[in-house]
Amino acid sequence: MLETAICKMLGIKYPIIQGGMAWVSEHNLTAAVSNAGGLGIIAAGNLPGEDLVHEIRETYKLTDKPFGVNIVPIAGVKFTDHLKIIADEGVRIVSLAFSDPKMSVISELHKHRITVICVVPSVRLARRVENEGADIIVAMGTEAGGHVGKIATLPLVPQIVDAVSVPVVAAGGIGDGRGLLAALCLGASGIQMGTRFMVSKESIMHSDTKARILEATEEDTIVTGMVTGSPMRSLSNEFTRHWQTREKEQGQRAKEELQREGLGRGYRVIIEGDMEQGTLPMGQGCGLVREEKSVRDIIDDIISEAETMYKRIGTMKT
Numbered sequence: 001m002l003e004t005a006i007c008k009m010l011g012i013k014y015p016i017i018q019g020g021m022a023w024v025s026e027h028n029l030t031a032a033v034s035n036a037g038g039l040g041i042i043a044a045g046n047l048p049g050e051d052l053v054h055e056i057r058e059t060y061k062l063t064d065k066p067f068g069v070n071i072v073p074i075a076g077v078k079f080t081d082h083l084k085i086i087a088d089e090g091v092r093i094v095s096l097a098f099s100d101p102k103m104s105v106i107s108e109l110h111k112h113r114i115t116v117i118c119v120v121p122s123v124r125l126a127r128r129v130e131n132e133g134a135d136i137i138v139a140m141g142t143e144a145g146g147h148v149g150k151i152a153t154l155p156l157v158p159q160i161v162d163a164v165s166v167p168v169v170a171a172g173g174i175g176d177g178r179g180l181l182a183a184l185c186l187g188a189s190g191i192q193m194g195t196r197f198m199v200s201k202e203s204i205m206h207s208d209t210k211a212r213i214l215e216a217t218e219e220d221t222i223v224t225g226m227v228t229g230s231p232m233r234s235l236s237n238e239f240t241r242h243w244q245t246r247e248k249e250q251g252q253r254a255k256e257e258l259q260r261e262g263l264g265r266g267y268r269v270i271i272e273g274d275m276e277q278g279t280l281p282m283g284q285g286c287g288l289v290r291e292e293k294s295v296r297d298i299i300d301d302i303i304s305e306a307e308t309m310y311k312r313i314g315t316m317k318t
């Protein structure tokens, strides 16, 4: 049941992808996920070229399993440099961040025989990236941590499954075996998770920040950034509430100032542990994260819970 189309395409044992996470998914987390049978992904969006080379080479040292690199295909964001590095370093899988490429990134990657995973928030964008050649589409609902759209995972996934013919992966709010099984029932070929992997033993996140996530409830996230055109779901704290109030009061007039104020806030909370002034992307599934486990335990527990739930549903009387 758990060996799906993406397992074969990506060369992985379990249909579980760790989404690229700026500052969080570096070589240790990426390799741990790949070694545990999922697909680990290095986040490149925040990295200068030489750091990306370093991350890729360190990952090769830690695993001989497939892994990917996540890039942010917005013109001007170190993106063409990243493409060259990925090709030169022999990376076989790339995921394109939740953004509209606006140029022919996919065909460029295909020239190097790289498998391309595209993360999308809508059926419209799913159709478009499929036409451009996406090999796998991640349907990411608004429950997710990071940049989000408006549609929730439950309605989004089956509508994208119906609209495209490539395999679809569900993301947004998934943190356990129930979520994996639900995603498969919606027609997805697997899941992508971010929030759950942030609190793992291999994650380099600051211990105070991990502790804050372990306490978080489903009501502790906030969406900001409407005025910038890239809404983001993150931990509700002093800074993100301030940002939301400014947006409500000043709308577009606050855009440039808020963009400036927002710089460097991810690093501040993820690496330095500044819980009130940093911006921590975090999904509504944070309430499912109650224990810091190793990546292998996270993945094994998800698989065994999904299998148990599947058997239980089969014997249920409705």
Ligand SMILES: Cc1cc2nc3c(=O)[nH]c(=O)nc-3n(C[C@H](O)[C@H](O)[C@H](O)COP(=O)(O)O)c2cc1C
Pocket: 018, 019, 020, 021, 022, 024, 043, 044, 045, 070, 096, 097, 098, 119, 140, 143, 144, 145, 146, 147, 171, 172, 173, 174, 192, 193, 194, 195, 196, 198, 280, 281, 282, 283, 284, 285
């Ligand atoms: C801390 C953090 C950073 C993220 N950074 C990126 C990124 O750089 N690129 C990207 O495509 N997605 C990014 N995401 C989204 C994840 O890859 C993933 O799709 C998402 O977390 C899935 O939803 P979940 O958080 O509910 O599991 C980020 C998410 C988090 C939590």
